[in-house]
Amino acid sequence: MALLVQKFGGTSVGEPDRIRAVADHVARTVRHGDQVVVVVSAMGKETDGLLRLAADVSSTLPGREMDMLITAGERKAMALMCMALHDRGVPADSFTGSQAGFLTDTTHQNAKILAVRPDRIRAALDAGRVPVVGGSQGVSTENDVTFLGRGGSDTTAVALAHALAADACELYTDVTGVFTTDPRLVPTARRMAKVSFDELLEMTATGCPKPAMRSVEYARTHGVRLHVRSAFTWQEGTWVDEEDPDMEQAIISAVTHDTSEAKMTISGVPDQPGVAARVFRELADLEVNVDMIVQNVSDKGVTDISFTVPHSDLDRAVAAGETIAAEIGALGVTSDPSIARISVIGAGMRSNPGVAATMFETLAACGVNIQMISTSSIRVSCVVAEEEAEEAVIALHESFGLSEA
Amino acid sequence: MALLVQKFGGTSVGEPDRIRAVADHVARTVRHGDQVVVVVSAMGKETDGLLRLAADVSSTLPGREMDMLITAGERKAMALMCMALHDRGVPADSFTGSQAGFLTDTTHQNAKILAVRPDRIRAALDAGRVPVVGGSQGVSTENDVTFLGRGGSDTTAVALAHALAADACELYTDVTGVFTTDPRLVPTARRMAKVSFDELLEMTATGCPKPAMRSVEYARTHGVRLHVRSAFTWQEGTWVDEEDPDMEQAIISAVTHDTSEAKMTISGVPDQPGVAARVFRELADLEVNVDMIVQNVSDKGVTDISFTVPHSDLDRAVAAGETIAAEIGALGVTSDPSIARISVIGAGMRSNPGVAATMFETLAACGVNIQMISTSSIRVSCVVAEEEAEEAVIALHESFGLSEA
Numbered sequence: 162m163a164l165l166v167q168k169f170g171g172t173s174v175g176e177p178d179r180i181r182a183v184a185d186h187v188a189r190t191v192r193h194g195d196q197v198v199v200v201v202s203a204m205g206k207e208t209d210g211l212l213r214l215a216a217d218v219s220s221t222l223p224g225r226e227m228d229m230l231i232t233a234g235e236r237k238a239m240a241l242m243c244m245a246l247h248d249r250g251v252p253a254d255s256f257t258g259s260q261a262g263f264l265t266d267t268t269h270q271n272a273k274i275l276a277v278r279p280d281r282i283r284a285a286l287d288a289g290r291v292p293v294v295g296g297s298q299g300v301s302t303e304n305d306v307t308f309l310g311r312g313g314s315d316t317t318a319v320a321l322a323h324a325l326a327a328d329a330c331e332l333y334t335d336v337t338g339v340f341t342t343d344p345r346l347v348p349t350a351r352r353m354a355k356v357s358f359d360e361l362l363e364m365t366a367t368g369c370p371k372p373a374m375r376s377v378e379y380a381r382t383h384g385v386r387l388h389v390r391s392a393f394t395w396q397e398g399t400w401v402d403e404e405d406p407d408m409e410q411a412i413i414s415a416v417t418h419d420t421s422e423a424k425m426t427i428s429g430v431p432d433q434p435g436v437a438a439r440v441f442r443e444l445a446d447l448e449v450n451v452d453m454i455v456q457n458v459s460d461k462g463v464t465d466i467s468f469t470v471p472h473s474d475l476d477r478a479v480a481a482g483e484t485i486a487a488e489i490g491a492l493g494v495t496s497d498p499s500i501a502r503i504s505v506i507g508a509g510m511r512s513n514p515g516v517a518a519t520m521f522e523t524l525a526a527c528g529v530n531i532q533m534i535s536t537s538s539i540r541v542s543c544v545v546a547e548e549e550a551e552e553a554v555i556a557l558h559e560s561f562g563l564s565e566a
Numbered sequence: 567m568a569l570l571v572q573k574f575g576g577t578s579v580g581e582p583d584r585i586r587a588v589a590d591h592v593a594r595t596v597r598h599g600d601q602v603v604v605v606v607s608a609m610g611k612e613t614d615g616l617l618r619l620a621a622d623v624s625s626t627l628p629g630r631e632m633d634m635l636i637t638a639g640e641r642k643a644m645a646l647m648c649m650a651l652h653d654r655g656v657p658a659d660s661f662t663g664s665q666a667g668f669l670t671d672t673t674h675q676n677a678k679i680l681a682v683r684p685d686r687i688r689a690a691l692d693a694g695r696v697p698v699v700g701g702s703q704g705v706s707t708e709n710d711v712t713f714l715g716r717g718g719s720d721t722t723a724v725a726l727a728h729a730l731a732a733d734a735c736e737l738y739t740d741v742t743g744v745f746t747t748d749p750r751l752v753p754t755a756r757r758m759a760k761v762s763f764d765e766l767l768e769m770t771a772t773g774c775p776k777p778a779m780r781s782v783e784y785a786r787t788h789g790v791r792l793h794v795r796s797a798f799t800w801q802e803g804t805w806v807d808e809e810d811p812d813m814e815q816a817i818i819s820a821v822t823h824d825t826s827e828a829k830m831t832i833s834g835v836p837d838q839p840g841v842a843a844r845v846f847r848e849l850a851d852l853e854v855n856v857d858m859i860v861q862n863v864s865d866k867g868v869t870d871i872s873f874t875v876p877h878s879d880l881d882r883a884v885a886a887g888e889t890i891a892a893e894i895g896a897l898g899v900t901s902d903p904s905i906a907r908i909s910v911i912g913a914g915m916r917s918n919p920g921v922a923a924t925m926f927e928t929l930a931a932c933g934v935n936i937q938m939i940s941t942s943s944i945r946v947s948c949v950v951a952e953e954e955a956e957e958a959v960i961a962l963h964e965s966f967g968l969s970e971a
Contacts, residue, residue: 177622184623211642217582218589219649226652229660230645233638237616240635244624247631255634260709281709304665304686 163328164286165190168200168296168318172335173392174238175205183333183392184245187291191251196286198325199253199293200318201242203234208311224269228308231270232257235295235314242293253291256281258298258307262324263317265299265307272299272307274316277324286325294321315376323383330380330387332372337391338398339369341563342416346554349564353414354397357404360414360506363540367504368419377401404508412516413507413561418554420501420547422452422469424532427482429492430466432459437466440485447481449474453502453542455533463492467533469544472498500532501550504542505557517541523560529553568733569691570595573605573701573723577740578797579643580610588738588797589650592696596656601691603726604658604698606647607719608639629674633713636675637662640700640719647698658696661686663703663712667729668722670704670712677704677712679721682729691730699726720781728788735785735792737777742796743803744774746968747821751959754969758819759802762809765819765911768945772909773824782806809913817921818912818966823959825906825952827857827874829937832887834897835871837864842871845890852886854879858907858947860938868897872938874949877903905937906955909947910962922946928965934958 167187174180190197203211211230215222239255246253262278285292296314299307309316315332322330336344337352339361344350356364358381365374372389380387380401390398430436437456444451454468470478475498482494503524510516517534520541524531529552533544545553558564572592579585595602608616616635620627644660651658667683690697701719704712714721720737727735741749742757744766749755761769763786770779777794785792785806795803835841842861849856859873875883880903887899908929915921922939925946929936934957938949950958963969 177619180623214582214642214646215649218585218646219653221649221652223649223652226645226648226658226660229648230642233641233645236638236641237619237635240631240638241619241623243631243634244620244626244628247626247628248624253631255631257711306662 162194162196164196164198164325166198166200166318166322166325166327166330167333168314168331169202169333169392170314170335171202171205171207173333174201174242177241180238180241180245184242184249184251186392186395187246188249188251191291197291198282198286198321198327199242199291200296200314200321201235201238201293202296202314204238207234207237225305228269229306231308232295232298232306235298239293239295246291246293251291252289253293254285255293255295257295258317259300261292261294261321263299263320265301265309267301267303267305267307270308271310272301274299274309274320275302277320279321279324282321282325312373312375315373316379319376319379319383319385319387322385323379328386330385332376332387332389333392334371334389335391335393336371337394337396338389339364339401341414342554342558343418346418346551347558347564350558351563351565353399355400355402356414357508358401359404359539360508361401363504363506363537364415364417367502367506367540367542368417369415411507412509412513413505413563415506416554416557416561416563417504417506418501418550420550421471422500422502423472423475423496423498424467424469424500424544425475425478425482425494425496426465426467427486427491427494428465429463431490432462432464436489439489440466440482443481443485444478447477449478449481453533453535453544455535469500469502499547500544501547502542502544503550503553503557504540505561506540508539510539519560520557523556524553527552527556567599567601569601569603569730571603571605571723571727571730571732571735572738573719573736574607574738574797575719575740576607576610576612578738579606579647582646585643585646585650589647589654589656591797591800592651593654593656596696602696603687603691603730603732604647604696605701605719605723605726606640606643606698607701609643612639612642613716630710633674634711636713637700637703637711640703644698644700651696651698656696657694658698659690660698660700662700663722664705666697666699666726668704668725670706670714672706672708672710672712675713676715677706679704679714679725680707682725684726684729687726687730717778717780720778721784724781724784724788724790724792727790728784733791735790737781737792737794738797739776739794740796740798741776742799742801743794744769744806746819747959747963748823751823751956752963752969755963756968756970758804760805760807761819762913763806764809764944765913766806768909768911768942769820769822772907772911772945772947773822774820816912817914817918818910818968820911821959821962821966821968822909822911823906823955825955826876827905827907828877828880828901828903829872829874829905829949830880830883830887830899830901831870831872832891832896832899833870834868836895837867837869841894844894845871845887848886848890849883852882854883854886858938858940858949860940874905874907904952905949906952907947907949908955908958908962909945910966911945913944915944924965925962928961929958932957932961
């Protein structure tokens with residue numbers, strides 16, 4: 162008998178017939194002899210609808226009340242899921258984040274988990290019942306309802322799996338697993354049977370949309386085995402686990418792309434200690450979410466600093482950058498919203514030199530110009546023009562031998 | 567400075583613009599120097615929508631989960647109300663029934679309040695904030711979320727007003743107060759400036775739809791002054807209070823009617839001790855909600871027992887009645903779904919004989935036949951044919967001098 166945490170995302174429970182299908186699956190798992198804890202997100206576009214309502218009555222959107230509002234979404238889904246399970250003869254009880262023991266800090270809309278004390282969940286399991294927990298919810302140290310943020314249900318599931326010492330955490334979603342690249346761009350993209358925490362973290366950081374990066378970090382830190390799979394096909398998906406040191410690693414596991422960012426360059430920056438710190442402190446204070454940062458070697462005492470920011474932050478970042486540039490005596494600020502970040506990721510890269518060279522050769526062969534480069538021990542990323550992204554991904558997926566046999 | 571509990575029903579908060587209008591009103595009350603605790607129902611038809619969703623995924627509808635589901639409705643309304651108050655510069659915090667200190671029994675979907683411990687509500691008031699409480703909610707002795715039932719928000723408001731020793735409990739609804747009769751039937755119906763608890767209880771028991779009878783009982787028991795008024799006009803409504811012993815009572819205060827019930831008669835019942843008890847115990851065990859019961863004097867050792875039941879219970883009641891009739895040697899069972907119960911209510915009736923006679927004369931004058939009669943110390947009710955109900959109500963409202971001057 163295994164103890165499984167099964168998390169179902171918004172699309173997986175978006176309609177009554179989907180809820181019934183998920184209940185069938187949970188009931189099958191229970192009949193198979195396993196213990197199950199279910200975590201559900203809000204149904205489909207429910208959270209978006211609640212956000213629209215809030216915007217309609219308020220321009221201030223106080224965090225405490227936003228969390229009270231948004232958590233109504235999972236509450237509906239978890240109660241309906243329990244009812245559907247009851248209909249299938251499976252005793253089930255729903256639990257809010259608070260009831261499930263999720264203690265958080267007081268950062269509304271983006272609360273951090275401080276502790277998970279799943280006493281009621283354990284009691285329900287011991288009584289032969291299926292606990293159904295509202296995802297992304299908790300109660301703060303001030304006894305207020307908190308929301309862990311969009312995509313927080315994955316984190317709820319992983320944290321619960323860790324606290325309960327579950328055998329695995331299954332993340333059911335609307336894709337059948339983690340792919341070697343975006344299957345919408347590359348029809349030959351292959352579902353990976355297995356991926357390491359480190360690789361998946363690099364992938365989610367560079368454009369792979371699921372599972373939520375925060376949940377992968379939590380799983381890596383606490384060693385929770387993840388199984389990313391589809392709630393529509395029910396077939397085996399992708400296992401996420403520690404790297405297997407005895408196994409030969411594929412050199413490259415995946416190619417990702419991200420078109421959600423823009424590029425900004427402050428040029429002619431005096432090459433003095435503290436200048437970069439000043440630039441990025443000011444941007445951080447403006448809550449501009451800076452991602453990839455590249456600084457070229459100094460040329461005659463001046464250098465260029467390039468970085469990427471989300472499209473939504475670009476205007477603020479450019480305005481701030483121009484002020485800073487004037488103050489520090491830089492030449493000026495340029496920006497380009499039409500970029501894409503293309504990354505190749507693979508744990509085998511560590512022991513196989515030449516990956517970067519192969520990547521650059523592949524891009525050159527399709528005439529794609531590289532604007533920025535950054536690397537980690539298991540990733541190489543290039544910023545290219547947005548309109549060349551698709552061609553670049555297809556070529557890289559092919560040249561690294563990732564396509565379906 | 568007064569402490570007021572203001573309760574807003576579903577229609578009063580049914581749309582974003584209604585929520586903003588209510589927030590304006592609460593803000594005005596606060597600026598006037600009063601302390602306010604707000605109680606809200608779910609928005610408009612929200613609860614009906616949740617019930618439809620439940621019926622769509624489940625035929626068993628487990629009570630614990632139904633309560634978890636339905637309480638999502640008030641949760642949305644209370645969070646949105648707080649946001650709208652924040653926008654008006656009024657600090658406000660929402661509280662679930664549990665957070666507001668409503669401890670209930672474990673009867674899901676119809677939980678009874680065991681205690682109200684509004685510590686967090688008092689703390690919010692002391693901090694100069696407006697607490698906004700979800701109506702009809704509580705937490706059970708087993709730490710599960712409970713729902714007090716449809717219309718339970720009125721009870722939440724009254725119980726909170728009692729626990730906080732508030733100066734008054736204002737029930738805002740979609741009518742402008744309590745009327746001498748249904749204004750839809752009788753255009754000359756008059757809004758009552760004042761009505762006693764006893765009279766309003768008899769009225770709500772015999773067809774006056776608002777406020778919920780249970781909340782009036784709670785208010786009478788604990789001496790909570792109610793003010794029933796409109797959230798659309800904001801004008802003074804009807805005050806509900808103890809009878810004023812120094813004041814001359816109107817003989818008749820109101821005429822009510824109720825067409826939600828059917829009549830059933832078991833005829834030729836042997837007139838022996840225990841027979842009536844047996845009939846109504848069996849019906850009670852079937853959860854048939856028997857209302858008005860009339861038994862005629864015995865005639866040659868047999869009698870007729872007539873009573874009313876809700877339309878929805880009639881088929882079950884007739885089937886059970888026929889079984890019982892056969893067992894006790896009664897003649898048979900007849901039933902009629904097309905009846906109306908017409909009542910005249912007034913505390914002044916106690917010291918003024920002749921009210922029943924006037925009522926019967928009035929009905930006779932319009933050719934309305936009386937099928938059943940029952941009385942209390944401040945009420946006379948007659949069952950008549952449903953199609954004659956409107957004419958009867960109009961005639962009684964006129965003959966007892968209730969019409970607008």
